[in-house]
Amino acid sequence: MVPELLAWTSSLSDDRLLVREDLLGSAAHVTMLKNVGLLEAGDAQKLRGALFAMFDEAAAGTLVVPDGEEDIHMAIEARLTRDLGHVGKRLHTARSRNDQVALALRLHVRDQAARTLSEVTGLCADLAARAEQSIDIILPAYTHRQRAQPVSAGFLVSAWAMQLLRAGDALASAIDRTNQSPLGSGACSGTSLPIDRNVVASLLDFPTITANALDTIGDRDFTIDWAYAGARVLLALSRLATDVVDFTTSEFAFLRIGDAIAAGSSMMPQKKNPDVFELVRGKTARGVGNLSSMLTLVKGLPSGYARDLQDDRVAVLDTGPLVRGAVRAVRAGIVHLSFNAEACVAAVSDGSTQATDVAEALVRKGVPFREAYKATGQVVHLARERKIPLVKVTLDEARAIHEAFDQGVLAVLDPRVAVAAKKSAGGTAPERVREQVAIIRQKASELSRNAEKIATLESLKKRIEAAAI
Secondary structure (H helix, E strand, O other): OOHHHHHHHOOHHHHHHHHHHHHHHHHHHHHHHHHOOOOOHHHHHHHHHHHHHHHHHHHHOOOOOOOOOOOHHHHHHHHHHHHHHHHHHHOOOOOOHHHHHHHHHHHHHHHHHHHHHHHHHHHHHHHHHHHHHOOOOEEEEEEOOEEEEEEEHHHHHHHHHHHHHHHHHHHHHHHHHHOEEOOOOOOOOOOOOOOOHHHHHHHOOOOEEOOOHHHHHHOOHHHHHHHHHHHHHHHHHHHHHHHHHHHOOOOOOOEEEOOOOOEOOOOOOOOOEOHHHHHHHHHHHHHHHHHHHHHHHHOOOOOOOOHHHHHHHHHHHHHHHHHHHHHHHHHHHHOOEEEOHHHHHHOOOOOHHHHHHHHHHHHHOOOOHHHHHHHHHHHHHHHHHHOOOHHHOOHHHHHHHOOOOOHHHHHHHOHHHHHHHOOOOOOOOHHHHHHHHHHHHHHHHHHHHHHHOOOOHHHHHHHHHHOOO
16 A cells, blocks of 8 residues: 555554454464364464463563554564464464454453443442541532532432442443454354354353344444443533532632642632542543544444444543543542531521421421412512521511411421431431442442453453463
């Protein structure tokens, strides 16, 4: 090919990050070829030994992959042919770059998704601990970005964790959908050679093989699932980050940010900026972009393989480091945040956010809800007309509006009383928050075990090494 076009069409600069996955896939392929009689034992030993040597170089960061090849797969084969001569030319028996690339991508996505899931569950465990510590701190919850009702700070932190657990479910689903071996699909229709696809699948710890070769070599749905799961994690982190950014401002002052993570201003010496959390929110754009890239890349492609799919590399390879970096930043940063308990409770101490609790207290006395709602609204209006906090309305003034008002009803204007009363399932009462913390820990533990089941690249190497040839 014309050198300028070869340089432009090459994916080598991107897919160098797939080198270990490709080496493992090739080693498993060699083992299978020997088992079915397509390779002699001596040739198989030479090939597998050379592949493992390159794997060790890659792990140590010393592997040199020269430019000039279309991709990492051809670069590896070129080196083997250079080092082993005629033996190196036997490696590509019964496979195509189409199924070879699909295998390397699946190994990469599975490994990266498992590692990311482990990080996410670690953050969820951290949040569960913080939620448990913050149960007795009271602050306002917001709807429409306006103060709504008083809640426990532990309830807020639990909400952060719940979002991340759902993102963890998406990661677990991405792992499951990736976990099929594509090797043996060939260029598009399989091969006439007597291969055994299940041998490769077993060596690489895939529970099953893909079912249709034509679909397999053009399938990038698993990369879309991966990019989607990564975006879900980042979106959850971005919402957490926005709460932190807002609550550390002087306008809210619900959170204090420690000097260890606060960023200063080049001009304003008084500033303590939450740059870490702003950057987490900002990097979410890249994660969503990776998903958008994958969705539009496959739109309208015909069945089978098309070279367009080479452009999956950027999104696929970027997602893991991007997401884990953001998770680690939040884990490191949240340790240096502390709730300002006085400012938090002061924001709900005028009674206005407890108006619904007053109406519900009337309902508990037998007043129909719409009647209770109207009576409470009249009390709120009275407080506004007199320019006093709702909590300062006297019992006589309230009874003049509706006879059902008594001291017990007005007692719920205390935010602590209001929070303690929210005992419905999923509510903010202390006992309900403790239940939520337990749910977070249990779910995080289950997802963590899912991640631990996935074999690392290093353990796969040992498995293949132990296979007889």
